[in-house]
Amino acid sequence: MEIKKIIAQKELEVIGGKPQVFRYWDDDQKNSVDIFSSLDRPYSGVVSYATIGLSECEIGLVSNDKSLRVELIGACDKKEKHFANVLSTVAFEVMKKKKCSYGDIIQNVISEYCIDSEMKHVYLMNPFLWDGFETLEFRDRSVAWLLIIPISDKEKEYAIVNGWESLEDKFEEADIDIFNLNRKSII
Numbered sequence: 001m002e003i004k005k006i007i008a009q010k011e012l013e014v015i016g017g018k019p020q021v022f023r024y025w026d027d028d029q030k031n032s033v034d035i036f037s038s039l040d041r042p043y044s045g046v047v048s049y050a051t052i053g054l055s056e057c058e059i060g061l062v063s064n065d066k067s068l069r070v071e072l073i074g075a076c077d078k079k080e081k082h083f084a085n086v087l088s089t090v091a092f093e094v095m096k097k098k099k100c101s102y103g104d105i106i107q108n109v110i111s112e113y114c115i116d117s118e119m120k121h122v123y124l125m126n127p128f129l130w131d132g133f134e135t136l137e138f139r140d141r142s143v144a145w146l147l148i149i150p151i152s153d154k155e156k157e158y159a160i161v162n163g164w165e166s167l168e169d170k171f172e173e174a175d176i177d178i179f180n181l182n183r184k185s186i187i
Contacts, residue, residue, distance in 0.1 A: 033051050036051075046076065073146070
């Protein structure tokens with residue numbers, strides 16, 4: 001079975017609901033990524049989104065003697081209209097840089113769509129909202145999922161100075177609303 005179909009099936013299995021899938025293109029119409037979305041997942045009033053096909057891109061990492069690849073996942077309030085665009089833009093940045101790992105910060109992807117928001121960037125971390133996103137093993141690659149979390153300029157600077165573990169501790173202490181692209185910065 002084609003790898004993209006297996007990834008889509010895994011996302012349906014873990015996220016559930018009645019998903020829709022739409023293709024997004026970069027500005028040059030050269031690269032595309034499919035975006036899975038499912039309403040009221042993992043909670044009522046929240047939409048879950050995940051990439052399908054980002055794992056076709058090399059990111060320069062190896063796991064178990066195979067190329068490690070990623071798919072991205074995120075969730076936001078159902079009233080937010082730009083989250084799928086943010087997710088696809090993050091995917092295109094990964095494709096362009098051919099680099100992506102836990103703790104990375106992808107800069108200025110939210111500010112393209114939400115001009116007045118304090119949230120400007122995304123932070124990549126473990127997809128803790130869903131049980132079941134274990135790494136998938138294929139003959140030529142391993143595919144893992146990373147969660148995108150909106151962060152502010154100050155939160156970005158805090159992570160650079162203090163490390164991603166410290167930023168995650170601050171997020172947990174403040175119990176941030178990761179579904180809100182317009183939340184206030186905690187730093």
